[in-house]
Amino acid sequence: MPTCPSGSFAYTIKAGDTFWKLAKTYNTTVAAIQAANPGVNPNKLQIGQVICIPGSNTPPAKPCPAGSRSYTIKAGDTFWKLAKTYNTTVAAIQAANPGVNPNKLQIGQVICIPVGK
Structure with a gap:
């Protein structure tokens, strides 16, 4: 498991994950994820693989409906x-x-x- 730099968090790859999808989910960029994970091939992510994602591990909240x-x-x-x-x-x-x-x-x-x- 990688030791993630300050300002990032460890994330375990799930089925269907891509750097692009993770960048959108966590409000960062593909380039920032790549920079935090030297040596990780974004085209060969494996379920269970742990990477570092810059930013907060809480995706931006979607507003809840009225009520x-x-x-x-x-x-x-x-x-x-x-x-x-x-x-x-x-x-x-x-x-x-x-x-x-x-x-x-x-x-x-x-x-x-x-x-x-």
Whole structure:
């Protein structure tokens, strides 16, 4: 695992990742990712490979729709626990977060929580 320079973070490659996609997700550039990873061939990324990405490991938050608020996942969070905490349902949280796998929540991930129901 590489020791990432200050101002960057370690990222584990997942299926479908490219430097271009990661640059867009983390608000950086392909050139900056390449500079932080000398010797890494961007055309031969492997699932499980760890690289360094300049910037913050929290992607810019997408605004939540009206009637919901953004929430940053903390250790131990589950949709069930959040539903109880915010007086909503697991189904409502799932509906507000299409594409989010409730079984693979990551610390620092930003989701939307329905409120005022």
